[in-house]
Amino acid sequence: MADVSKLTPGQKVLLQGNEAIARGALEAGVSLAAAYPGNPSSEILQTLADSAHSAGIYVEWSTNEKVALESAAAASYAGLRGMASMKQNGVNVAQDFICNLTISGIKGGLVLVTCDDPSGVSSTNEQDARFIARVACLPLLEPATPAECLSMMKLAFELSEEIGNLVVLRGLARLSHTRAGVTPGPLPEAKPRPHWDPNERWFTIPVVPKHQVMLDKLAQAGKILTAAGVNYYDGPVRPELLVIASGSSRLYADEARRLVGANERVGILHMGATWPLDQELILEHLARAEKILFAEEVDPHLESGVKSIYAQQVRELGLKDFYGQETGHKPPIGELSPSRVAGALADILGLPWQETDPSYLEKAKAAQALVAPRQVGFCPGCPHRASYWSMKQVLAADGREGIVSGDIGCYTMGVLPTGYQRVNAVHCMGSGPGIASGLGKLRGQGLEQPVISVVGDSTFFHAALPALVNARWNNSDYVLVVLDNSATAMTGFQPHPGTGATAMGQAGTVVDVEQVCAGLGLPYAVVDPYDLEATQEALYDALQIGGGLRVLIFRRTCALVQGKQGGHPWRMSVDPELCRGEDCGCNRFCTRVFRCPGLVFDAATGKATVDEVVCVGCGVCAQICPAGAIQARPKEATA
Amino acid sequence: MKTLKIDPLDIVVTGVGGQGNVLASQVLGRALLTAGYEVTVGETYGLSQRGGSVTSQVRVSSGPVLGPMMPDHRATAIVSLEPLEALRLLGAYGHPGVVVLTNDRPLRPLGVLAGEQSYPETDELKATLEGLCGRLYWLPATAAALELGNHILANVVLLGALCGLDLLPIDASEVEAALGEMFPETKMAPNREALAKGLALVREV
Numbered sequence: 001m002a003d004v005s006k007l008t009p010g011q012k013v014l015l016q017g018n019e020a021i022a023r024g025a026l027e028a029g030v031s032l033a034a035a036y037p038g039n040p041s042s043e044i045l046q047t048l049a050d051s052a053h054s055a056g057i058y059v060e061w062s063t064n065e066k067v068a069l070e071s072a073a074a075a076s077y078a079g080l081r082g083m084a085s086m087k088q089n090g091v092n093v094a095q096d097f098i099c100n101l102t103i104s105g106i107k108g109g110l111v112l113v114t115c116d117d118p119s120g121v122s123s124t125n126e127q128d129a130r131f132i133a134r135v136a137c138l139p140l141l142e143p144a145t146p147a148e149c150l151s152m153m154k155l156a157f158e159l160s161e162e163i164g165n166l167v168v169l170r171g172l173a174r175l176s177h178t179r180a181g182v183t184p185g186p187l188p189e190a191k192p193r194p195h196w197d198p199n200e201r202w203f204t205i206p207v208v209p210k211h212q213v214m215l216d217k218l219a220q221a222g223k224i225l226t227a228a229g230v231n232y233y234d235g236p237v238r239p240e241l242l243v244i245a246s247g248s249s250r251l252y253a254d255e256a257r258r259l260v261g262a263n264e265r266v267g268i269l270h271m272g273a274t275w276p277l278d279q280e281l282i283l284e285h286l287a288r289a290e291k292i293l294f295a296e297e298v299d300p301h302l303e304s305g306v307k308s309i310y311a312q313q314v315r316e317l318g319l320k321d322f323y324g325q326e327t328g329h330k331p332p333i334g335e336l337s338p339s340r341v342a343g344a345l346a347d348i349l350g351l352p353w354q355e356t357d358p359s360y361l362e363k364a365k366a367a368q369a370l371v372a373p374r375q376v377g378f379c380p381g382c383p384h385r386a387s388y389w390s391m392k393q394v395l396a397a398d399g400r401e402g403i404v405s406g407d408i409g410c411y412t413m414g415v416l417p418t419g420y421q422r423v424n425a426v427h428c429m430g431s432g433p434g435i436a437s438g439l440g441k442l443r444g445q446g447l448e449q450p451v452i453s454v455v456g457d458s459t460f461f462h463a464a465l466p467a468l469v470n471a472r473w474n475n476s477d478y479v480l481v482v483l484d485n486s487a488t489a490m491t492g493f494q495p496h497p498g499t500g501a502t503a504m505g506q507a508g509t510v511v512d513v514e515q516v517c518a519g520l521g522l523p524y525a526v527v528d529p530y531d532l533e534a535t536q537e538a539l540y541d542a543l544q545i546g547g548g549l550r551v552l553i554f555r556r557t558c559a560l561v562q563g564k565q566g567g568h569p570w571r572m573s574v575d576p577e578l579c580r581g582e583d584c585g586c587n588r589f590c591t592r593v594f595r596c597p598g599l600v601f602d603a604a605t606g607k608a609t610v611d612e613v614v615c616v617g618c619g620v621c622a623q624i625c626p627a628g629a630i631q632a633r634p635k636e637a638t639a
Numbered sequence: 640m641k642t643l644k645i646d647p648l649d650i651v652v653t654g655v656g657g658q659g660n661v662l663a664s665q666v667l668g669r670a671l672l673t674a675g676y677e678v679t680v681g682e683t684y685g686l687s688q689r690g691g692s693v694t695s696q697v698r699v700s701s702g703p704v705l706g707p708m709m710p711d712h713r714a715t716a717i718v719s720l721e722p723l724e725a726l727r728l729l730g731a732y733g734h735p736g737v738v739v740l741t742n743d744r745p746l747r748p749l750g751v752l753a754g755e756q757s758y759p760e761t762d763e764l765k766a767t768l769e770g771l772c773g774r775l776y777w778l779p780a781t782a783a784a785l786e787l788g789n790h791i792l793a794n795v796v797l798l799g800a801l802c803g804l805d806l807l808p809i810d811a812s813e814v815e816a817a818l819g820e821m822f823p824e825t826k827m828a829p830n831r832e833a834l835a836k837g838l839a840l841v842r843e844v
Contacts (some may be wrong), residue, residue, distance in 0.1 A: 144706075174706075177707075179678075180680070180704060181704075248707060251705065255705065338708060357734070357735055360734060360735050363771060367770075368727070374690065417753065595749060597747075597749060597752060
């Protein structure tokens with residue numbers, strides 16, 4: 001990412017939402033920023049890390065989101081400004097700390113950024129993390145544009161410091177990855193020196209009076225946010241339809257009313273601050289419209305909040321028609337879009353609305369029959385393909401219907417065809433070894449199936465450790481396979497404890513997976529998953545041993561990282577004389593079963609070929625071809 | 640703010656993860672912002688390097704800031720690094736007048752490679768695209784890029800081609816300047832050649 005501390009104040013530049021959040025934090029004088037990588041939030045911390053030296057701040061990839069927020073809170077107690085950024089799942093990880101922090105309070109401005117992922121484009125769920133604002137009574141800001149990402153970050157720090165509590169800024173995947181014009185402001189001249197006054201103490205007891213203080217802070221935040229003007233109305237004085245919207249949905253609503261030609265009939269109440277809700281403002285606008293539509297993603301946060309405010313004043317306001325999730329005008333699942341909002345507006349206002357000529361739509365829809373879905377899968381050369389190939393072979397040979405408990409990372413795609421659908425369950429970071437731990441204790445009740453838990457090297461440190469200690473302690477019977485590709489590959493190759501590098505590019509201390517295993521008293525072995533024979537032998541043997549938890553580390557650097565480090569050694573080719581193709585024997589074993597995108601079946605000749613643009617030359621497929629037709633030659637020799 | 644002939648000007652840039660469409664849309668966005676327009680570039684990625692479809696939306700206006708997602712079936716142009724992806728996107732953003740520029744080189748989805756699904760014959764794919772757009776530019780962008788020494792330059796070839804049409808309010812030199820902000824001068828020579836090649840491709844059509 002770019003060093004955003006070098007931007008020229010006053011000069012408009014194209015910035016990604018996540019970069020604008022980072023710049024906003026720098027302008028607010030953040031001193032410590034921490035995060036665990038997770039799309040769509042990852043670029044925030046990466047941008048801050050790449051700006052850290054010139055901005056003179058400390059930036060860290062932490063082992064998980066809870067630790068990240070705790071580190072940021074430390075800065076706050078030392079009188080500095082801190083922040084933690086995460087994806088929606090991370091809020092769950094940090095939640096226990098958040099729900100106590102909000103009672104104990106904070107000193108220096110402290111901001112939590114959550115980047116939610118409606119439609120789950122790069123997530124295992126599409127959870128709406130705004131719940132945390134209600135649960136923990138925290139002020140919540142929702143920007144709609146990169147420019148607002150910057151300005152609202154500054155506001156969030158000011159607000160946090162003024163009320164003495166954490167403030168949440170919620171982004172969305174679309175916003176995180178949207179680039180638009182942003183005009184940076186100045187950076188602060190100097191920051192205070194960190195010092196924790198020993199007379200200041202931060203804890204939650206006595207709980208009840210401090211609970212009241214927490215509520216008072218939220219009320220105070222409401223007043224500050226009203227004065228800040230982040231909620232505003234745009235439209236006719238008495239609109240026929242009022243849209244109450246937040247986040248990107250504000251822009252969709254604005255575009256939708258132009259699309260259906262209803263600029264004079266539709267007003268939009270832009271909610272930049274969505275907790276606490278500005279009751280006075282909402283009542284004022286409810287009084288001026290008879291119909292109200294909600295536009296937000298994903299949960300009906302505004303919808304339920306506004307209806308609750310309405311319920312208190314229903315006598316004064318009279319009957320209103322509300323449209324939203326409950327009426328089907330806002331989908332309960334997935335993203336919103338300008339077209340979906342336009343459809344809702346047209347329906348409510350009785351306007352004609354068509355996206356384009358209906359005969360075109362019919363034709364375009366029919367043509368989609370030609371378009372095969374493009375399922376995601378492991379990259380050419382990915383060590384995970386080789387790892388799952390070995391697990392598939394070994395579990396088949398073992399014959400006891402072995403179970404693979406999955407986890408979070410690129411290797412989650414073990415549930416898909418390029419992982420041979422070998423993974424039986426995936427939930428959240430670290431839940432794989434936990435589920436395996438429970439399964440491995442069902443032996444006494446007759447469970448005979450072998451159990452494998454797969455976990456990536458970064459996930460190993462994030463949340464797997466407590467489950468491993470549990471399994472060790474209780475003598476649970478399973479094999480932990482650490483898919484160690486020496487990177488947090490899914491989210492953009494961030495370093496982690498096992499690599500020893502840090503966010504700011506300095507040498508940290510390598511926390512060695514083997515040493516951790518040895519420390520826990522776990523037997524372990526290291527294999528290279530590219531070597532199918534050795535891997536399969538080690539895995540088969542480990543499954544037969546039984547007893548307690550034992551560990552296999554499948555170690556091979558991510559194929560993309562290998563590509564950047566000089567690439568793979570092999571030039572692959574198929575000998576057409578040897579390839580059996582469809583005619584006899586293997587029934588396209590390499591393309592049909594092994595499924596590397598570097599291998600293409602040429603229907604014209606009935607033989608497999610190598611796509612030279614796609615193949616990286618890992619050499620694994622040469623080991624699976626039953627006819628020995630796929631051949632690996634050193635690149636140098638053939639160049 | 641400058642005025643636009645087509646306002647909003649909505650360009651979809653699509654392809655398969657790893658083909659460089661996010662970079663192409665970013666270059667376009669920078670060039671248009673520098674030229675004084677309001678620009679929003681919406682990117683969809685996350686699994687982008689893992690064989691999935693990746694789409695960016697470059698939205699240009701002279702007025703209000705636009706959201707990251709364009710309305711369905713209203714794209715001005717679809718620029719595709721892979722021909723099947725162009726057809727996929729027409730199902731979401733196409734209309735009778737849309738301009739389609741596509742690379743002619745197929746990247747077969749995994750299901751096709753595994754023999755479970757089929758990929759249309761070139762003639763059928765081309766004819767279907769033609770029937771669903773106002774103008775089709777079927778361009779050998781990967782072949783042109785390989786002539787320059789690297790298949791990854793196909794994205795810049797297509798940017799050059801886009802500059803050769805009458806759609807953008809900027810020309811190739813402005814796109815080149817934006818590329819220059821993102822690449823060191825040592826890497827600019829092939830980028831310049833790729834832009835020129837793209838321009839030449841549409842002039843031949």
